Amino acid sequence: MSHFPSVPLADAHQRAGKHHKIVTDILSDLAKLDQFSAVKIILAEVGKKKADLRAALLRAAKKKRIHLATSSDDTHLYVFRSS
Numbered sequence: 001m002s003h004f005p006s007v008p009l010a011d012a013h014q015r016a017g018k019h020h021k022i023v024t025d026i027l028s029d030l031a032k033l034d035q036f037s038a039v040k041i042i043l044a045e046v047g048k049k050k051a052d053l054r055a056a057l058l059r060a061a062k063k064k065r066i067h068l069a070t071s072s073d074d075t076h077l078y079v080f081r082s083s
Helices: 020-031 050-063
Strands: 039-042 068-072 076-081
Touching: 020 039, 020 050, 020 076, 050 068, 050 076
Parallel strands: none
Antiparallel strands: 039 076, 068 076
């Protein structure tokens, strides 16, 4: 006898972290760009810490096997494909 009920995996809720929407949007925009362009993110508008957003992006990219790199200044985060 089990202590907890079981459900098919298809019915289990998939976890979406707090950066899920912004990371998905950035990767979607990046997919539409050529290799010589970057996505420019205005940090004040997204309301996320640069380090947290960068870490979330790199985790998602690694999971999807996308090679990307980031660069930043005081107000922007730039995301681009790397080789």
